[in-house]
Amino acid sequence: MISKKDLENLAELARIELKESEEKKLLKDLESILKHFDELKEANTKKVKPMTGGTFLENIFRSDESLSRLDPDGAIKQFPEKTRGFLKVPPVFE
């Protein structure tokens, strides 16, 4: 089962800040959800190939040309801070 440390590690991987107060409830919820998943153990999947999604599984190709049908200005407009059309963010390293 998931420990408090596991949960904090998951939050770290997912880049989510968790409040100390919500950890307990989250742990309890995840535990009961994972317990429910135990039923899958009894399903015999020895010779089964995984289904990876889709209705028709075939490769789709298109020619290697750049398509610029979308207006980049609309996207850039959303940036909280920008410089010369680039998104400006805080430094990666301190």
Next chain:
Amino acid sequence: MDLENFTISSFHKRLLNKEFSVLEIVQTLFKFIETRDKEINAYLSLLKDGAVTEAERVDIALAENKFVSILAGVPLAIKDNILINNTKTTAASKILENYIASYDATVIKKLRSAQAVFLGKTNLDEFAMGASTENSGFKITKNPFDLSCVPGGSSGGSAAAVAANMALAALGSDTGGSVRQPGAFCGLVGLKPTYGAVSRFGLIAMASSLDQIGPITKTVEDAAILFKEIAGKDEFDSTSVNHAYDEILNSSIDKIRKLRIGIPKEYFIGGIDKKIIEGVEQAMEKIKSLKLEFKEINLPHTKYAISCYYIIMPAEVSANLARFEGVRYSSMPEVEEKVKTLRDLYFRNRGSGLGVETRRRILLGTFVLSHGYYDAYYAKAQKVRELIKNDFVEAFKEVDVIISPTTPTPAFKIGEKTKDPLSMYLSDIFTCPINLAGLPAISIPVKKYKLDSGELPIGFQLIGKPFHEADILGIGQFYEKLEA
């Protein structure tokens, strides 16, 4: 104006008869929404300017006796996870509170060229994650049949808007039942198309191998009209497929009578509300009167569907939602406090901008994909998914359509399931297997429900073979003629 009795085809007929103008209808609707939506909370934003402009355009075309499509002037509500250019699209998440879409989703583009009118964007569970619309970051939508009940979810705003006559029809998205279940809870028709039938371009992705956009309407015929318009191959969604849906609107009873209907015995045991069983049995009796053959079938792996779904879906969610950090898609409103590094910014924005259920699913998805657990959970679930799909493949050798309840209970009370996420997840029991298998399915109300009757609506589900929307829509259209 009797907004209540409008369907898309009756609206079209009366519009061509010049009984009213589109502008009149649109203005009447906005006025009605202003008061009615105060108690329902179906809309997150209204698109008055765009709607009026489009209405006038259709009125001019009609005045000039130009041909207009059956959807011209039809007032629609759009779930707020579908992009409409230059308008706010929030997915009911605080992290997207200020996001303005910079392009139209393909479905919107198609409806625009059919001259439909978009009234507004409707409420949903944040990023379409939930079965009650209670997970919205902004407000709680109420069921027009009983204001103390949920409208279902995640497309609860779309369903409530149509049920309360605040739109003629709506679009929702269905990942595990999010169009069909609110349809059932609000006495409406909800169609989840075959995976690949409708382009997902411009739909804010939740679980890419499961998501489909579908109509929520008052009649099966309306669902067929909208589906036909939005379906088709799209160069921007490589999973979309071209298919001719010629017979969707003019099926013959002789063809319909050739369809064999399967009753999965696994779908009619234990834990289902008595009223649901009665409702579905009532529907089956009526379908029998159309002289269709019924047959019992087995879907032995369906019992694993919830577990399978709640592993695969969060896994895809954790990947799809990684892009939301409160920077690229607009900034979050109340972020004033300065951070030192980009990393800190991610943690802070995703911690405060994403709601409880969203964070729970991202963490769960991160867990099932993480080292040491991947095989036991994610890889296992993908194999079980294949077993679930194979059950349907086998069943469809014997029958053409499968009937089941849409939900285990009628609409539940607001607050009833919010404390225990697992109990909420279990409401997807009859709908999520269909997404796992990529099949088309429709929820149809057992009968016509009146808003003030005190009765909560019940829906039944028809499941079809891939790209056989014509079968389920065909039976549905003859079914609703029996009603009339």
